[in-house]
Amino acid sequence: MDKAVYEAIRRAMLMGRLLPGTKLGEPALARVLKVSRERVRKALHRLVHEGWLEAVPNRGTFVPALTIGEVREIYDVRTMLETAIVGRLCTGYGPPAAQRLKAHINEERLAVRNDDRGRLFGLSGEFHVLLAELCGNEQLSKLLRGLLTRSTMHFSLSAPERFHNCAGPHDHADIVKAILARDAKKAAKLMLDHLLGLVEWQSAWQPPPNPVRLEEAFRGIAAVRRPA
């Protein structure tokens, strides 16, 4: 199955092993992953199409360096969708929805108590997906899942070793509380502030100097040979 190659590259990106600007050569990947070049090609093409990588014709595929502007745009779209989502959940949801929401919040609390950053990182993302799923709209869920992965990619690539506390657990609990109280206005406002906080928090991570950016800037100027 060629999905394995796709997943391997994606995982490497989420783990921050591939810095922005890195070139993903087909022969090198095929050698490392021990698969044929065609498999690698297909996986790369798919990743490019999904926005994970950038392809330059006759040059290769590269790990993109998302600008703060693009991240803001993605969060802006998320805001539009997710404020609408919580609003809709306030107008009507089934009993299992309430139960799932409470269960999720409890899991996040548990992760915080155990200081399990990795688990909390995963749960924070899943919370937003959960809200979409509770709307019962498959298209919406898929779309939001894509936006979420893309919005976190920037973070994963730039500062992966430190999982974000996201200011999340508390925000999430408040949002759930508002939904259960069927307070649409408040829920939407809380979601808006939550996402605004996230994007601001991520923006603060841009300033630290990115080594790859320097390498790109000096390519063809200084007499340094790139390591890869």
Add this chain to the structure above:
Amino acid sequence: MDKAVYEAIRRAMLMGRLLPGTKLGEPALARVLKVSRERVRKALHRLVHEGWLEAVPNRGTFVPALTIGEVREIYDVRTMLETAIVGRLCTGYGPPAAQRLKAHINEERLAVRNDDRGRLFGLSGEFHVLLAELCGNEQLSKLLRGLLTRSTMHFSLSAPERFHNCAGPHDHADIVKAILARDAKKAAKLMLDHLLGLVEWQSAWQPPPNPVRLEEAFRGIAAVRRPA
């Protein structure tokens, strides 16, 4: 360039030449379009990934038969985004935005007056894209463009020969009027009603018996060989 193959297939779908359930065989397409099978393969894979076609492993790729439920879901997502869009446009837009909106409405009026259904069909879609573009969010524009093509695909496939009047021009003019008056509430409401009307109008198109559906139903039963 392989984009030509991609565009050719897409155009055929939009023109309604490919009915739902039709199989797009690689050798047949390569023969018809006079390109190598690899080009066809790449184009098909891309179309599948974008949701235009459906692929069954070791079976081939087929023109999908979107259910009413899926169409409703897509319109639901569009409602979330587009009500937010008009709301945002009401809070702030530049002078060129107002000018472009007015110009578009005028073009639609002109198309109606000339009874140019084809042009009106295109303009009706472009109106929604225009609103997204005026927000200045590239991600949003791309996303909405995809949703729009997918939501109209169902229509194109099931009833392509009759371009929809969409109850559009009038609705669009009202929406623009509300935006220019900076009446966010009204604009959002009008957009909501507009999209609700569109999806209801499209739903009404499902009942008429689909010839391909019959062909599929009799496949393997009657002694008819499929034309392709």
Add this chain to the structure above:
DNA sequence: TGGCAGTAGAATGTGCACATTATGGCCGTA
């Protein structure tokens, strides 16, 4: 006559070899 196994054909999936293009080093010249 109805059902089923076997088989021939075609279509999809996969890997390989070649063509094309970009990159980096080398050399000649101003």
Add this chain to the structure above:
DNA sequence: TACGGCCATAATGTGCACATTCTACTGCCA
């Protein structure tokens, strides 16, 4: 010494041939 053109090398792009899988027809058997 610096600049510009040339060439070797490696990577990407493309087409082809083979392997695998599914479909459909045929013939056999109950």
